[in-house]
Amino acid sequence: MTPIRMTSLAGAPLAALAGNSGRFRLLPFFAAASLAMFLLVAGALWYFERQQGAFFRDVQNQQIDFFKQVQDDFASRQDSVARRDLLSIHEAGNVNLTRLFANALWERDFAPFVGKAGQISVDECRALADVPDAKDGKPKPSAEKKACFAEIGKKIAAFPEFAGLNAKVFEMMKKSTVFKIKVFDLRGITVYSSEHAQMGEDKSLNAGWLGAAVDGKPTSELTFRDKFSAFEGVVEKRDLISSYLPVLAPGSEKVVGVFEVYSDVTPFLNQIKATSADIRKAAADNQDKVEAAAVADQETVDDSGTRTLAIVMLLLLLLFAALFAIVWRAAALIARQEMERDHAQQQLAQSEKMASLGQMVAGVAHQLNTPLAFSSANIQMALQALARFALPLQVAGSFSRLVKATDADKVMVNVASARDRVADIDPADLDVQMPQAMLQDTLQGIEQMRELVENLRDFTRLDRTKTSRVDLNKSLHNVIYIARSVIPTSIEVKEAFADLPEMDCNVSQLNQVFLNLINNAAQAIGEHGTITVRSLVEAGRIRIDVEDTGSGIAAEHLPHIWDTYYTTKPAGEGTGLGLSIARTIVTEHGGEIAVQTRTGENSGTTFTVYFPVAA
Amino acid sequence: MAEKKGRILCVDDEPNILRSLSWLLQREFEVFTANGGEEGLALVAAHDFDVVISDQRMPGMMGSEFLREVRKLSPRSMRIMLTGYSDLQAMLRSVNDSEVFRFISKPWKIDELPAVVAEAASIARHHPEPDAVAGEASARASAAGVESLLLIDDEATLAEHLRQELGSALRVIHAQNIGEAVGAFAENDIGIVLSDTRVGDVDTTAMLRMLKQQHPGIVTVVYTAGTDAGEVVSLINQGQIFRFIPKPVKPAVLALAVTAAGRKRQQLKANPELAGRHVVVEIDADSKQAFSRNLDQVARQSIDPAAQLPFLQRISGGFKRLFGTAA
Missing domain, CATH: 3.40.50.2300 (Response regulator)
Known part of the structure; x- marks a missing residue:
């Protein structure tokens, strides 16, 4: 069998855990951990609740925005549609008007007038360079150019037919919504305007004119004028539609000139605006309602969120309280059980101590019994011998008195009377050496008893302070002396001591450990064998071996030998605490205990204890 | 010098004990001593002992082992175990293996021990060797x-x-x-x-x-x-x-x-x-009385009252036969 080696260190952290130093405190740990967890959960819930509220708010805002957009879109569409309709209706009206106008006046009055005006050359004026406008940098006719065209206008106005034509136009347009009429020739020159100052202006570059003159299509535009000189004087703040309209020669599609007609749409536009305002107001009302509803919804959502949160928190708190109560009860129960177990273990440890003490006392009693036996027998025999000396001493006393009473060398003694008594004197009884030897042996016996008592005192060390500085060899010798009286005499105990440095320790406790190890060794041996107790200094540590030639520890028991209550002895004989206590004591001394065992052939076990060397 | 009452061997590992025993016994007996089992066996082989007294606890050979060997070597020797240590296992072994005549406890009484040894020696001398008739x-x-x-x-x-x-x-x-x-x-x-x-x-x-x-x-x-x-x-x-x-x-x-x-x-x-x-040591009066009381109690505990009288008669008959006296 190969030797198996193990140390107690493997179990040490576990013991430390169970010990006082790293005690697991159930209730505070549970309370802290679960409270923290509950707070986390509550926090997370609160966060999610808020997130949800914010999301709901965002969604609502988006919806509100969208609703607003839709409403605004509808409103503006309605507005622009109304305006477009207004424009196209009025344009159509203006086209008809122009037709009527042209039908009435073109052939007789305007055609010759335009033709005459067309004879006035405008090339000179057109040749004048444009100047960039101060505002937008686009080329604009200079004041000089404008004046040149204005001059042309004045020339046209100076035509003799002009006054009659003008009067006809004014007559026709009186009391109509048309505020102004302009007539352009195909060069783009304003040959007539109901606002006479504008005559002669060049509109050849105007998009409206171009549309009408070149493409033959009417173009209309809605404008607002603060001041406008109409047929019946100057008017203020008016919405106007200006239409450029091609003049077609009667009965043909040929454009012969362009009218520009300004018609007043202020009342229509106002109507449109009122409608738009109405719609906008309705939209705003709707918006307000939607927003109010959103706020109410938000509140409801927030409220319900808060309520949910509150309920969940309350439930969590209840759960915590319930768990706390349960754990509190459990902790109390565990504490009580632990206390009971500690108590039981203490009692068992005490009984173990008492058992080993009892065993020791029995051994010591036997040890004491031997000197006591021969000493008491010797003293009794010596007393008997002394009693037997009485007669010979009487005889000797009489003889000495007789001798002292006379100076003569010869004395006559009548021995007849004494003969009977002297006959009782056995020569064997006159041996003084024997009683002397008896008493001498008795003295030895007393010496043995004294030694025993001394060893016993050293073993228990009840008269010493708990910790003292000792030479372990002395202590070991002492333990072996005590152990020899306990274990069978057929077991030899050998001492193999090397010089050891002194160490601080609780001698009584260490004695208990060593006695326990030696007792175990003796039990492993049974009847015949050897226990070797070895001491040495190894790698800066004190090492004590207790080696036996016993049966060894079976592999299945080996991992458990340090366990509390683990024993292979029948119930009632072993508490299973011996090695457990030994390990505790060694650990408390900063030491380490290990075992090496071998079963089968050449079996045996060595327990090794290491102690740190005191600084 | 008067004729000695017998030849005795004392075995103990403690020389003081041996000296004390020989002082006590040498007056009446021829005393040999040995301080261990092996030495004792050598003496038993060499001499014919009437009584062998041995201690139980000895290094090397235990007293019970030694007496077992003595029983084989010299069946006619009476064996006495001297013990101060209540080791039941050893006692049971010595009873079964060596059939000891007496246990003498340490410390011994100086007037009793010679009497026991004398009785043993007398038995050894006057009664036949067991194996001779086996x-x-x-x-x-x-x-x-x-x-x-x-x-x-x-x-x-x-x-x-x-x-x-x-x-x-x-x-x-x-x-x-x-x-x-x-x-x-x-x-x-x-x-x-x-x-x-x-x-x-x-x-x-x-x-x-x-x-x-x-x-x-x-x-x-x-x-x-x-x-x-x-x-x-x-x-x-x-x-x-x-x-x-x-x-x-x-x-x-x-x-x-x-x-x-x-x-x-x-x-x-x-x-x-x-x-x-x-031969046994006479039982003390206290034990006798205690036994009588027990017997009485058992008789009274008898379940069937009708059967009690014949039962008592039987007991009394048995008692007479057994112990020679009425209970």
Whole structure:
């Protein structure tokens, strides 16, 4: 069998855990951990609740925005549609008007007038360079150019037919919504305007004119004028539609000139605006309602969120309280059980101590019994011998008195009377050496008893302070002396001591450990064998071996030998605490205990204890 | 110088003890001493000793081992165990292996020890050597017929076991209490008694001791769960118990002990003189009284009042037969 080696260190952290130093405190740990967890959960819930509220708010805002957009879109569409309709209706009206106008006046009055005006050359004026406008940098006719065209206008106005034509136009347009009429020739020159100052202006570059003159299509535009000189004087703040309209020669599609007609749409536009305002107001009302509803919804959502949160928190708190109560009860129960177990273990440890003490006392009693036996027998025999000396001493006393009473060398003694008594004197009884030897042996016996008592005192060390500085060899010798009286005499105990440095320790406790190890060794041996107790200094540590030639520890028991209550002895004989206590004591001394065992052939076990060397 | 009363060997590892013993005994006996088992055996081989006194606890050979060897080497020597240490195991071994005559406890009384040794020496000198008649006895054993064994035990399992195992060689009588046991003595010629030290809550040892005193020819085997060394000492000194069996009783051990007891019984029957080697110390008055009280109690506890009178008569008859006196 190969030797198996193990140390107690493997179990040490576990013991430390169970010990006082790293005690697991159930209730505070549970309370802290679960409270923290509950707070986390509550926090997370609160966060999610808020997130949800914010999301709901965002969604609502988006919806509100969208609703607003839709409403605004509808409103503006309605507005622009109304305006477009207004424009196209009025344009159509203006086209008809122009037709009527042209039908009435073109052939007789305007055609010759335009033709005459067309004879006035405008090339000179057109040749004048444009100047960039101060505002937008686009080329604009200079004041000089404008004046040149204005001059042309004045020339046209100076035509003799002009006054009659003008009067006809004014007559026709009186009391109509048309505020102004302009007539352009195909060069783009304003040959007539109901606002006479504008005559002669060049509109050849105007998009409206171009549309009408070149493409033959009417173009209309809605404008607002603060001041406008109409047929019946100057008017203020008016919405106007200006239409450029091609003049077609009667009965043909040929454009012969362009009218520009300004018609007043202020009342229509106002109507449109009122409608738009109405719609906008309705939209705003709707918006307000939607927003109010959103706020109410938000509140409801927030409220319900808060309520949910509150309920969940309350439930969590209840759960915590319930768990706390349960754990509190459990902790109390565990504490009580632990206390009971500690108590039981203490009692068992005490009984173990008492058992080993009892065993020791029995051994010591036997040890004491031997000197006591021969000493008491010797003293009794010596007393008997002394009693037997009485007669010979009487005889000797009489003889000495007789001798002292006379100076003569010869004395006559009548021995007849004494003969009977002297006959009782056995020569064997006159041996003084024997009683002397008896008493001498008795003295030895007393010496043995004294030694025993001394060893016993050293073993228990009840008269010493708990910790003292000792030479372990002395202590070991002492333990072996005590152990020899306990274990069978057929077991030899050998001492193999090397010089050891002194160490601080609780001698009584260490004695208990060593006695326990030696007792175990003796039990492993049974009847015949050897226990070797070895001491040495190894790698800066004190090492004590207790080696036996016993049966060894079976592999299945080996991992458990340090366990509390683990024993292979029948119930009632072993508490299973011996090695457990030994390990505790060694650990408390900063030491380490290990075992090496071998079963089968050449079996045996060595327990090794290491102690740190005191600084 | 007067003729010495016998040749004695004292064995102890403690020289002071040996000196003290020889001082005590040298007046009356020729005393040899040895300080260990091996040395003692050498002396036993060389001389013919009447009495061998040995200590139990000795380094090397234990006292019980030594006495066992002495029994083989010199069967006629009476063996006395000197012990100061109550080691029950060793005591039981010495009873079973070496059949010691007496246990003497340390410290000994200087007036008693020489008397015991003198008695032992006288027995050794005047009674035959057991092994000298052994062959003769065993030859007669088969002719002697079936021996009766009285089992005193309050449980039936052991009785059944014995009947099964040894029923052919032995007649097993089972007594459930000491009353029945005493009754059984009245009706049967009991050769072997097998008993627990306690039956029910009654101590049987007093009865066993008294029994041996009156009937040295009965061979007693006791099994015990107790660890009281004092009880073992008194059973040996006053009851000359043939074998001790530790509890729990192993059937093989029991069978062996009972068979050995049967042989011993045959020897004693064949040579009643041999019983002289098993003289007992007279039982003390206190134990006698205690036993009487117990017997009384058992009689009163008898379940059937109608059966009580014949039962008492039986007991009284048995008692007379057993102990020679009325209870």
